Amino acid sequence: MSVDATVGIVLVSHSAALADGTAALAGQMGGGKVRIATAGGTDDGRLGTSIHKVRRALAEADAGAGVIVLPDLGSSVFTVRALVAQDEPLPEPLEVADAPFVEGAVAAAVAAATGGDVKAVLAAAQEARHARKL
């Protein structure tokens, strides 16, 4: 399987620490081969979400194979949806994953590392909804 350009992953969280920590974990599980960008917290460093940070992270994660966005909760989801609804150029293809944040990020990173396309990476992230921990 070709792994020229892997699908990028954007983690959107209310907390910069949560986004960065999840990115570190998922990045290591993906064998360091996957572009993972984060948009955590507000522009002035508080808990919350920032559309500017999401926009920047999308550009950073895009290597030409498309991007999967994982929001954590509530306004992260609204912010991502608001950005996608705007009439501005964004990475193509772009999918928003409806998945648990940590498990979804890890599953997406592994799927992206194996050269999966956006559809495959999205499916892997969303399968995390049914993954049992115990």
Place this chain on the structure above:
Amino acid sequence: MQENCEAVVTLTGDLHARPAASLAIAAAMFESQVALHVGDRRADAKSVLSVMGIGATSGQQVRVQAEGPDAAQAVEALSELLAQATQVGA
């Protein structure tokens, strides 16, 4: 040609997050369907969360089972990886 192949590996360490990820990445390179069986639990070897979810620990036997055109190679590669990746300190 469809083959069906399997091997049993005794774990020398727990099958935790990082070995599970290495295993899923390696399994994805094969065309065959690959499953891990521990007791009565079964995991899709290509799904990292499924592999982690079987909660295999040191000393347990894992049956690696593959079905497809490259089943023999898949079982060989994944059994070796499973034996190595779960070594203490790996």
